[in-house]
Structures are given as structure tokens and as C-alpha cells.
Amino acid sequence: MNRIIKFVILDILRNKIILFYTLLLAILSFSMFSLEDNESKGLLSLLNLILLNVPLVAIIFSTIYIYNSSEFIELLISQPIKRNKIWISLFLGLNTSLVISFIIGAGIPILLYSPNLIGIILIIIGCIISVIFTSLAFLCSIISRDKAKGIGMSILIWLFFSLLFDGLIMFLLFQLADYPLENWIAIIAALNPIDLSRIVILLQLDLSAMLGFTGAVFKQTFGTSWGILISSSLLILWMIIPFMISLIKFNKKDH
16 A cells, blocks of 8 residues: 555656646745735735635646556556555545645745744645545546546536635525525535635634625634634545545446
């Protein structure tokens, strides 16, 4: 198992796309802090870039990597190795590589410009988002044997969580404006790991007012110690559940 993880990590870290991704994160991170006149604005600008770009790279790269590794996976299955170990090793190898890339590209600039609790939380959120969308990539790749369909599904998932989800929520709020839906917003936010991550950071920056009329609801729900614990638990579930579903499907799949 350790050999598989090591092989995947070394293979990915040599990949030109990952090297470019790391360099791009570093350039964007240093640029955001250099352009803004204070630390909070730099963190906020970088947060928006992280929540847009990190999920995209994580889910698409991971999906493509799994499909391209199909022959390698079949070779491993033919060996006396449990399927669980193969799938978990691939997952850990991919996540370790993407997290290392993120920490080098964005984590180092964040620690240089904002060496405090908020900076550390932003780094943790970036790592968690990478793991969540890698987990979703594993699910997409195991659902469909067709590479084009799997990649298309990954892109649709990213589009939904990054762009369409908020639009749908706003549409529902306008259509049902006569009903007291504010208390449901915090629950609905749990259905989107990107929104959940954004809420955690904004509340740490004391910028809940930027969330509009639901800011007070978010602050009440997520601003307490229990709220932070609940939101962190939900993000952990987002990391685990899609991967566990993919693991069950992988064990049942005929190769």
C-alpha cells in the first residue's frame, strides 16, 4: 500500500500540470497580497480565487488521472492486493500530491503575509477543498466507464457548486419571499462545501455582513464554537462520503 502511495505521489509531482498549478497559485497569492493595502483584503481576494480554482483543478485533474491510470489499476487488481488498498492508496496519493502543491503554491505566501490563525485556517480550508473535490472525482470516475462522460460530470459538479448553486438559492428566495426562509439558509449552505468554506473564513474575518441579509443567521449558526465544530464536521463528511460510495462501487465493479 505504501509503495502504491509513493508511486502515485512521485508520478503526480513530476506532472507538468501540477507544476504549473503550483506556480500559478504562487503567482496569484503573491499578487493578491501585493495589490491589496491590508492583510484582510488580501486574504479575502485570495479566498475567492482559491474557492474557484482549487476545486476545478482537483476534480478535473483527479478524474483524468484515474481514467489514464486504468491499465495500472487493472494490473494492481490482478495482483494479490485487496481492492480496498488499491483505491485508498490512489486516493491518498492524489490528495497528498494536491495538498503539497497547494501548500507550496498558496500556503507559503499566506504564512509570509498573514502568519496568524486566519491564515492557517485559510490554508486548512484550501487543503480540505482539494480533498473534497478529489473525493467527488473518484465518485465520477467510478460511476461512468466512459472518460468523456466522467470528465463532463466532474465539470458539471464544479459548475454547480461554484456558480449555479448560489443562483438557485437566490431564485428560491425571490420566489418564496413571503415565507420566512432565513433559518433554512444555514442548512442549505451545508449542501455546498464551497459556500460552507467561504462562510467559515468570512466569519473569522468578521465580514459576515458581506453575506447579505442572511449574515446574521450565518453568524448565529456558525459563529459560535459549536457552529464551527458543526461546519468542520460537515466538511469532513463531504471528504468521506463521496469517496466511501466510490469505494463500495469499486469493490463491486467488474474489470
